[in-house]
Amino acid sequence: MWQAVLGFQVGVTDMSRSDKIGILVTGSAGMLGRKLVERILRDGHLGGKQLGELLLADVAPTEMPADAPVGTRVFVTDFSQPGAAAELVKSRPQVIFHLAAVVSGEAEADFEKGYRVNFDGSRALFEAIRQARYVPRLVFASSVAVFGGPFPEVIPDSFFTTPLSSYGTQKAMVELLLADYTRRGFLDGVGIRLPTITIRPGKPNKAASGFYSSILREPLNGKEAVLPVDENMRHWFASPRAATGFLIHAANIDSKVLGGRRTLTMPGLSATVGDQLAALRRVAGEDVPALVKREPDPAIAKIVTTWPQRFEATGAQALGFVAESTFDEIIAVYMEDEMSSPVGKG
């Protein structure tokens, strides 16, 4: 009996088969997935190993990267469907970035879809790995939505997860699964709780956090934007570039130091809407913030008020995860990475 209880399989990342590294990215058609793949292709290696197979999976068609190397495969797949996840891990990719998810607004609007994709889909992926009997590093993109107020002023790493959305609930449940599958030796999981990613390029998605990006992105591109909340609303941010860096770093760290606690709250920048607009003024000029129109929306304000404002992120910082420390930097990252002709200072 006790032998069975204690007889954990020892989890060792299976990197021995070749000098090249196979990588699977789920959610590869999403904003973060595309940025991660760009970064991996630009680096040309991961964890000191040359890129081998690169598997890009999403329920939406992933645009094939222009510089995709030999060994790239693109899947349009829903791995919450039977057999789909097994197909993805058949070639035993040594690093899996699991980003695929229905966003918060959609998971709230469609209860069953949120659980099917965000929870059952993740579980199906973990099960497929267990059945394939190999132990990849699995980096899981979780979210600060696992937390729900009331909060202390600064949230410690040991704070409990009491989500106030179905999305946050699903992420918190997968964090638990990730830790248990890792403890059992079925995979080598590292979960990272991403701050709100700002400035998102492109168009708004269904996330309630959309305005945090649009009040900067739209004015930087000469367009008006709507601010639905007060300027003193405070939240926790990192740029898409920092988030991509978190993912890469999570694939490379020595996961043994995590012990049984496999998910880390990522570092970020605690800032108010006022801080955002002040940075916009400094970077883009006095007149640019005038493009932001105040149109208070109590429904959005009610959601956003329940979100966390500041974390310690002590554990992640000790392990070398790094985010921006000012909104000026976050804006500069957007202008470098997304704008061909940045707005000048006035």
Add this chain to the structure above:
Amino acid sequence: MWQAVLGFQVGVTDMSRSDKIGILVTGSAGMLGRKLVERILRDGHLGGKQLGELLLADVAPTEMPADAPVGTRVFVTDFSQPGAAAELVKSRPQVIFHLAAVVSGEAEADFEKGYRVNFDGSRALFEAIRQARYVPRLVFASSVAVFGGPFPEVIPDSFFTTPLSSYGTQKAMVELLLADYTRRGFLDGVGIRLPTITIRPGKPNKAASGFYSSILREPLNGKEAVLPVDENMRHWFASPRAATGFLIHAANIDSKVLGGRRTLTMPGLSATVGDQLAALRRVAGEDVPALVKREPDPAIAKIVTTWPQRFEATGAQALGFVAESTFDEIIAVYMEDEMSSPVGKG
């Protein structure tokens, strides 16, 4: 969009249909289930309402209580199987005590069974309630096994759940589901994290905590018992009678005060094995503890060392949940409830 996000159904316990109260107990053949049913039948009412229908469900046959009233039904059922949970809630019992679970040792030894029963079974029950479109009070028996070390000396209510067993993982996942189903208005959930229940009557089960009961129960009955750990091992306890009281109280409290945080760590007694044996000596006489044989078992010690030792349980105490404050009381409860001819003082 925002209307959908905020359009929660309001959860109101559906007690309006009759003056009598219908009750479902899952895990009714287990130790705690039997004690709960005894208590309910002795009280003859719950929450100020006369007993109506009493549904007793377990995968093992539940012995029909001698004094079972008209309206009692006993089910041998596995509600992780399709359709089984729907059958249990068809008559819309207004209070559901969800105790059914595979114990910790078995959930560790049989990975798939643990998830199937403890997680999928609970989810199937919640889904059946959602589909039945009524809002019962659901009392979920969780466990301090949702916590995993390292711990602070005293664990606050806001401490994170990082279980070190599959059983603890499954309980923590169900806690999250319970809160989300409640927030959505699908049920009115209250989770209670039970301390290690001591002194368990009868024979040991597969729980790793078994010796905490047997080192008292066996000597009180004139038999030898084995102590596999050091006397300074500290843990968190309550009697079966206190646990039954927690369940009844959880069925009756005004759950609105819980807000989004639907699971509470129950109060208990923090005590060492030495404290247990000292109490045994005081209650049963100087010679009785000599029946406890020291046979160190590193495998058991390794598990037990990771368990929590002391909680604040501030929230539960404020809501009126009460446990024993000495091991003398816990032993007295056992002697009153379980022994027809208690051992005298020498």
